[in-house]
Amino acid sequence: KIKLKHGSHREGKRTDAIMQKWRGNGLGQFIHWGLYAIPGGEWNGKQYNGAAEWIRSWNEMPKPAYDSLIYKFNPVNFNADQWAAIAKDMGARYVTITTKHHDGFCLWPSKYTSYTVANSPWKKDIMKPLVDAYDKAGIDVILYFSIMDWNHPGWRYDIKTRADSIAFEGFKKFTRNQLIELLTMYPKAKGLWFDGTWDKSWIKQAKFADELEAEMRKLRPGLIIGSRFRADEYGKRHFDSNNVLMGDYEQGWERKLPNTIADVHGNDWDCVMTIPENQWGYNKAWKGHIKTSTELIEMTAKAVSLGGNFVLNFGPKGDGSIRDQEKRLALEIGDWMKVNNEAIYNCGYSGLEKQDWGYSTKKTRIDKIYMVVFNIPVSGAYRVKLPAKTAIAKSYLLADQNQVLKVEEVHTNEYFVYANPASQSKPFVIVLETKKKERSGENNYDKAK
Numbered sequence: 094k095i096k097l098k099h100g101s102h103r104e105g106k107r108t109d110a111i112m113q114k115w116r117g118n119g120l121g122q123f124i125h126w127g128l129y130a131i132p133g134g135e136w137n138g139k140q141y142n143g144a145a146e147w148i149r150s151w152n153e154m155p156k157p158a159y160d161s162l163i164y165k166f167n168p169v170n171f172n173a174d175q176w177a178a179i180a181k182d183m184g185a186r187y188v189t190i191t192t193k194h195h196d197g198f199c200l201w202p203s204k205y206t207s208y209t210v211a212n213s214p215w216k217k218d219i220m221k222p223l224v225d226a227y228d229k230a231g232i233d234v235i236l237y238f239s240i241m242d243w244n245h246p247g248w249r250y251d252i253k254t255r256a257d258s259i260a261f262e263g264f265k266k267f268t269r270n271q272l273i274e275l276l277t278m279y280p281k282a283k284g285l286w287f288d289g290t291w292d293k294s295w296i297k298q299a300k301f302a303d304e305l306e307a308e309m310r311k312l313r314p315g316l317i318i319g320s321r322f323r324a325d326e327y328g329k330r331h332f333d334s335n336n337v338l339m340g341d342y343e344q345g346w347e348r349k350l351p352n353t354i355a356d357v358h359g360n361d362w363d364c365v366m367t368i369p370e371n372q373w374g375y376n377k378a379w380k381g382h383i384k385t386s387t388e389l390i391e392m393t394a395k396a397v398s399l400g401g402n403f404v405l406n407f408g409p410k411g412d413g414s415i416r417d418q419e420k421r422l423a424l425e426i427g428d429w430m431k432v433n434n435e436a437i438y439n440c441g442y443s444g445l446e447k448q449d450w451g452y453s454t455k456k457t458r459i460d461k462i463y464m465v466v467f468n469i470p471v472s473g474a475y476r477v478k479l480p481a482k483t484a485i486a487k488s489y490l491l492a493d494q495n496q497v498l499k500v501e502e503v504h505t506n507e508y509f510v511y512a513n514p515a516s517q518s519k520p521f522v523i524v525l526e527t528k529k530k531e532r533s534g535e536n537n538y539d540k541a542k
């Protein structure tokens with residue numbers, strides 16, 4: 094083990110109640126909203142091919158023109174309760190909201206810069222109504238914060254000169270001030286989701302970032318911070334130089350999912366996902382494949398089956414309204430979650446071998462396994478292998494618990510569960526209530542004496 098001053102300060106999963114709640118959330122909503130939603134991926138009639146929230150970095154976009162969008166920020170159709178209701182209807186149990194993206198525009202009236210909603214035609218704080226609306230809906234709030242800030246004069250991609258170093262010191266103070274300000278203004282926030290931390294300038298700030306993380310955790314005990322916030326003194330990110338996870342959960346799964354339990358190294362993690370291929374902020378023209386609700390339900394089940402959370406992104410329009418396709422998907426996912434959320438909430442890795450029919454999840458601390466089916470076998474038989482000492486006490490459809498299913502032990506600890514789901518067009522869940530297997534070799538006759 095290398096001696097590290099600024100590596101990870103904790104090994105293994107957090108066991109406190111706040112993190113246990115986070116772990117059991119299963120499904121979350123991401124909100125990417127800011128000035129980039131006004132152009133929506135288009136400028137002067139031309140379409141930007143990158144992600145809409147990166148349009149400021151596009152050569153065709155003059156920086157002053159982008160920066161002047163602050164004077165156009167007036168989201169007359171913004172309705173925090175409507176956003177929270179969409180998340181509620183979808184079955185999301187937490188939300189991650191952009192407070193400031195890479196462009197530096199602040200959705201809260203920060204005292205440390207003029208580049209905020211306070212100096213837009215809208216004038217009012219956006220974060221407070223959002224935090225309150227989601228909290229009222231019973232949905233936990235995580236604040237997204239981009240360290241990289243293209244608007245701040247002190248931001249540097251790397252520190253090469255003394256002038257860079259002096260400028261970046263000012264930027265570091267500004268960053269700390271804003272983070273303490275956010276935690277102070279929005280004490281209901283359960284965590285911070287950091288982004289924009291991959292450049293050398295920030296990677297070189299191991300000591301500063303370590304001390305800042307400690308200060309934030311002291312200010313807000315139980316605060317949840319992921320692995321993307323800081324690097325160790327050797328520049329290692331997500332996992333320190335001893336290969337120990339930084340922060341409370343792995344934040345590496347952006348628009349991709351792990352495939353096997355080995356990929357997650359026994360850590361908590363979240364996967365953040367876009368509905369189109371790669372658009373986080375509102376883009377007028379969604380190009381390429383738009384994921385269906387069934388695909389997104391499958392990703393949610395896969396994430397939970399591997400012990401993580403699935404966080405689906407929504408990009409509200411510049412006027413504050415939510416696009417129809419996003420509202421429709423939220424309702425379709427929500428319809429499924431209303432019937433099947435027992436297989437998602439407070440569930441995790443079942444320990445069972447992956448089978449072709451889909452993903453299995455297990456209720457934490459309860460002997461219930463959920464077989465979330467996406468591929469219906471023509472045989473009607475659903476194979477499941479159980480650990481040696483475990484047997485099936487009862488099996489039924491989650492959607493119709495009176496339908497007890499036939500179970501056949503086809504090999505030792507290997508069973509076929511027979512099910513004919515009502516609908517073949519939507520994923521469905523088979524429940525296995527398990528029990529300790531009577532000592533093998535003992536038969537009922539012996540027991541009868």
Ligand SMILES: C[C@@H]1N[C@@H](C(=O)NCc2ccccc2)[C@H](O)[C@@H]1O
Nearest residue numbers: 125144146147194288291347365373
């Ligand atoms: C959550 C997403 N993260 C931002 C992003 O730029 N991701 C692309 C990226 C991901 C990892 C290393 C460098 C760049 C996107 O703009 C979204 O905010």
